[in-house]
Amino acid sequence: MIPFTQDLSAFYAxxxxxxxxxxLFDIYRSFRQNFKLIRYMSLLFDALFWVVVTILTFITxxxxxxxxxxxxxxxxxxxxxxxxxxxxxxxxxxxxxxxIFFITNLFKKTVHYIVGILNNLYYVIxxxxxxxxxxxxxxPNMFLATRKYIKRKSMGRLKIKKRV
Numbered sequence: 001m002i003p004f005t006q007d008l009s010a011f012y013a014x015x016x017x018x019x020x021x022x023x024l025f026d027i028y029r030s031f032r033q034n035f036k037l038i039r040y041m042s043l044l045f046d047a048l049f050w051v052v053v054t055i056l057t058f059i060t061x062x063x064x065x066x067x068x069x070x071x072x073x074x075x076x077x078x079x080x081x082x083x084x085x086x087x088x089x090x091x092x093x094x095x096x097x098x099x100i101f102f103i104t105n106l107f108k109k110t111v112h113y114i115v116g117i118l119n120n121l122y123y124v125i126x127x128x129x130x131x132x133x134x135x136x137x138x139x140p141n142m143f144l145a146t147r148k149y150i151k152r153k154s155m156g157r158l159k160i161k162k163r164v
Contacts, residue, residue, distance in 0.1 A: 010064045011076045017060030018080020021053050025081075026089055030096035034104070 028049050032038045038045050061073055 007072070011072055013064045014060060014073045014076035015080035015083070017057065017064075018077040018082075019084040020056060020060070020080075021077065022081045022084030022089060023092065024049070024053060024056065025085075026093045026096060030093055030100055033097060034100045 028045070032042070032045070057077060058067075060077075061067060061069055064073070
């Protein structure tokens with residue numbers, strides 16, 4: 001028979017497991033509020049949440065009593081969840097929402113600035129190549145065309161002088 005103090009310490013440890021389940025629930029709720037993908041695929045993410053909670057529950061019970069499951073473990077998990085949910089859940093959820101909002105806005109602004117820099121870099125490269133092609137092809141052609149024009153005009157003058 002297990003002494004009462006060991007049962008009591010196992011009860012309190014399982015309450016902490018219920019608090020951890022409540023914290024996971026708030027993390028899931030904040031992700032669900034802030035990301036549309038999780039809302040659209042709620043069935044999949046609900047199942048994933050409950051798999052994680054089940055694993056956490058078994059880890060807690062294993063750490064406390066080596067899978068010696070008793071009825072008060074479920075009661076303690078529920079009490080721990082209720083304690084967490086009724087006391088600090090609102091504050092944790094608000095803090096998580098602000099943190100997610102800050103991180104997503106930081107990510108969006110960073111991507112926006114990187115795209116702006118790359119866009120400007122694109123135009124710098126394109127205009128530099130355009131200038132290079134102008135130097136290589138257009139300017140020599142302009143000199144050649146000017147030379148041909150001058151040659152034609154000078155040939156026209158020479159023909160006029162011969163007639164007279």
